[in-house]
Amino acid sequence: MADEPLVLGIETSCDETGVGIVRGHTLLADAVASSVDEHARYGGVVPEVASRAHLEAMVPTIQRALKQAGVSAGDLDGIAVTAGPGLAGALLVGVSAAKAYAYALGKPLYGVNHLASHICVDQLEHGALPEPTMALLVSGGHSSLLLAPDITGDVRPLGATIDDAAGEAFDKVARVLGLGFPGGPAIDRHARDGDPAAIAFPRGLTGGRDPLYDFSFSGLKTAVARWVEARRRDGRDVPVADVAASFQEAVVDVLTRKAIRACKDNGVDHLMIGGGVAANSRLRSLALERCEGAGIRLRVPRPGLCTDNGAMVAALGAEMVARGRASSTFDLPADSSLPVTEVSVPGHTHDHVHEAARDNLHG
Amino acid sequence: MLLLAFDTATPAVTAALHDGERVLAESTVIDARRHGELLVPAVDRVLSTAGRALADVTGVVVGVGPGPYTGLRVGLVTAASFGDALGVPVHGVCTLDGLAWAAGEAGLEGPFTVATDARRKEVYWACYDGPAVRVTEPAVNRPADLPADVLALPAVGAGAALYPDAFTDRRPDPAHQSAGSLGALAAHRLAAGEAFAPALPLYLRRPDAQVPAGYKAVLPT
Ligand SMILES: [Zn+2]
Numbered sequence: 001m002a003d004e005p006l007v008l009g010i011e012t013s014c015d016e017t018g019v020g021i022v023r024g025h026t027l028l029a030d031a032v033a034s035s036v037d038e039h040a041r042y043g044g045v046v047p048e049v050a051s052r053a054h055l056e057a058m059v060p061t062i063q064r065a066l067k068q069a070g071v072s073a074g075d076l077d078g079i080a081v082t083a084g085p086g087l088a089g090a091l092l093v094g095v096s097a098a099k100a101y102a103y104a105l106g107k108p109l110y111g112v113n114h115l116a117s118h119i120c121v122d123q124l125e126h127g128a129l130p131e132p133t134m135a136l137l138v139s140g141g142h143s144s145l146l147l148a149p150d151i152t153g154d155v156r157p158l159g160a161t162i163d164d165a166a167g168e169a170f171d172k173v174a175r176v177l178g179l180g181f182p183g184g185p186a187i188d189r190h191a192r193d194g195d196p197a198a199i200a201f202p203r204g205l206t207g208g209r210d211p212l213y214d215f216s217f218s219g220l221k222t223a224v225a226r227w228v229e230a231r232r233r234d235g236r237d238v239p240v241a242d243v244a245a246s247f248q249e250a251v252v253d254v255l256t257r258k259a260i261r262a263c264k265d266n267g268v269d270h271l272m273i274g275g276g277v278a279a280n281s282r283l284r285s286l287a288l289e290r291c292e293g294a295g296i297r298l299r300v301p302r303p304g305l306c307t308d309n310g311a312m313v314a315a316l317g318a319e320m321v322a323r324g325r326a327s328s329t330f331d332l333p334a335d336s337s338l339p340v341t342e343v344s345v346p347g348h349t350h351d352h353v354h355e356a357a358r359d360n361l362h363g
Numbered sequence: 364m365l366l367l368a369f370d371t372a373t374p375a376v377t378a379a380l381h382d383g384e385r386v387l388a389e390s391t392v393i394d395a396r397r398h399g400e401l402l403v404p405a406v407d408r409v410l411s412t413a414g415r416a417l418a419d420v421t422g423v424v425v426g427v428g429p430g431p432y433t434g435l436r437v438g439l440v441t442a443a444s445f446g447d448a449l450g451v452p453v454h455g456v457c458t459l460d461g462l463a464w465a466a467g468e469a470g471l472e473g474p475f476t477v478a479t480d481a482r483r484k485e486v487y488w489a490c491y492d493g494p495a496v497r498v499t500e501p502a503v504n505r506p507a508d509l510p511a512d513v514l515a516l517p518a519v520g521a522g523a524a525l526y527p528d529a530f531t532d533r534r535p536d537p538a539h540q541s542a543g544s545l546g547a548l549a550a551h552r553l554a555a556g557e558a559f560a561p562a563l564p565l566y567l568r569r570p571d572a573q574v575p576a577g578y579k580a581v582l583p584t
Contacts, residue, residue, distance in 0.1 A: 042572050046570060046572040048432065048570035048571060048572065049570050049572060051432065051433070051436060052564075052566070052570065055436050055439060055440050058440050058443065058444070059440075059443045059444060059446075062444075063447065073448060089432070089433045089436070092399045092433060092436065092437060093436055093440050095399055096402070096437045096441050097440045097441070097443075097444045100403065100440070100441045100442075100448065101444050101448050103403050103406070103407070104417060104444070104445050104448035104449050105448055330403040330404050331401070331404050332400070333397075333399065333400050334399055
């Protein structure tokens with residue numbers, strides 16, 4: 001399928017410097033440099049530390065991806081980059097690099113939305129996304145239910161967290177239990193030996209009059225902390241595995257329940273789950289069980305494609321090229337609060353810079 | 364020789380083309396908040412103005428700071444990316460050195476100080492013995508904490524203008540960083556066979572990051 005668009009994608013919205021290369025729906029390279037270890041001692045991502053690491057890793061990661069894919073930069077049909085949402089300074093490193101490569105190589109530039117990219121990455125795993133697609137995105141930064149009639153141009157938010165992101169709750173509970181950062185994998189690991197029904201933790205926003213598709217994890221996090229502290233105060237051991245399993249169950253119960261409700265209400269017979277929390281083994285198994293029960297097809301990419309990566313940006317870029325969507329101008333801003341409804345950021349002015357780039361390159 | 368020079372370590376977003384003899388074109392916009400948006404269009408503009416193609420560029424010259432980090436990184440990652448995509452060397456030049464060269468072009472001779480705004484009531488600064496010879500390492504300090512003999516020297520740059528009580532002998536030119544001057548300095552160094560700094564950022568400060576002071580209890584104690 002050599003006529004499918006060959007696109008390089010750059011992702012620097014948080015602490016991963018990701019560069020991916022895809023041809024249509026085929027993943028050719030997925031290079032990632034992570035600064036997660038540098039953030040661990042701070043208990044969370046430090047924006048300036050992340051931005052410095054992106055600058056150091058940017059060009060080497062691009063070179064590594066091109067080598068991995070076995071293609072030359074001149075063969076690319078476009079360069080896509082996360083324009084937002086994310087950490088402002090971190091985004092700017094990726095956006096600046098993408099512009100420079102696109103300009104120097106005479107290729108179109110596509111500034112795309114990080115959340116839409118999380119959805120689109122599943123095309124690399126399970127082929128073309130059905131339209132509309134229902135997506136549950138859960139990570140340290142986002143918890144959203146999205147309905148996407150057109151992944152390159154029409155993504156509608158149905159619900160989102162009103163306080164903490166799901167991944168944030170995992171980090172905070174891991175801290176209460178002394179399990180370190182990032183919390184997701186540690187909770188998942190400990191929960192395997194625990195009883196998910198041991199402690200009845202609250203399910204946020206699941207009352208009859210609560211918003212159908214919004215989430216809240218702040219109350220749950222506090223409830224876990226109270227339970228653990230009361231236990232410690234009484235001088236009793238904290239059953240870490242049971243706490244982890246019961247907390248995790250409360251999170252994934254609400255996530256899957258609301259996602260399936262959204263599918264049914266909107267007549268969508270499949271569900272895509274993405275974001276770092278999609279790597280959680282209990283979320284995967286409960287989602288599968290409930291989807292099967294409801295006659296819904298579940299699509300979850302492999303864990304490496306669920307966390308932030310460049311391949312997801314390339315996947316959306318390739319779809320934009322395939323559908324002839326407008327490219328971005330070279331004054332593309334990095335927008336830390338880019339709304340999910342803006343799938344891409346076409347230029348606010350006439351595309352004269354890109355035209356000029358071709359003249360200046362070949363002139 | 365065709366040098367593409369730019370600097371984003373100060374409020375100026377400045378790009379220029381230098382052919383080893385003279386500045387062919389320069390674009391300088393003062394907008395401290397939009398480095399990322401303005402830089403590549405500025406590069407495009409100087410190429411158009413000079414009627415030259417990016418493929419003719421033989422080297423990239425970039426100001427490596429010191430300067431506020433978010434803007435500074437725009438120039439550095441753009442330079443590294445151009446260098447890789449075009450297969451040309453990237454020459455790092457201290458941003459203060461560019462201002463010193465411009466001060467020489469404006470007629471300043473002898474020892475002087477260059478100071479730029481480092482925010483947080485501090486300046487980035489270095490001392491020079493003529494436009495091409497820096498005699499101190501770039502540093503960041505409160506103006507009042509600089510040695511009296513440094514403050515008494517003629518001073519250029521926005522940092523000097525901001526603190527007139529400290530820098531008593533201020534000179535108006537250059538008011539802002541100029542990629543034309545940066546390119547001219549790089550051409551001078553290339554002609555003299557001098558080595559360049561690696562194109563790595565001069566941050567001069569560690570990242571602001573607090574190691575959290577343990578876990579905060581939810582229950583009253
Ligand atoms: Zn993400």
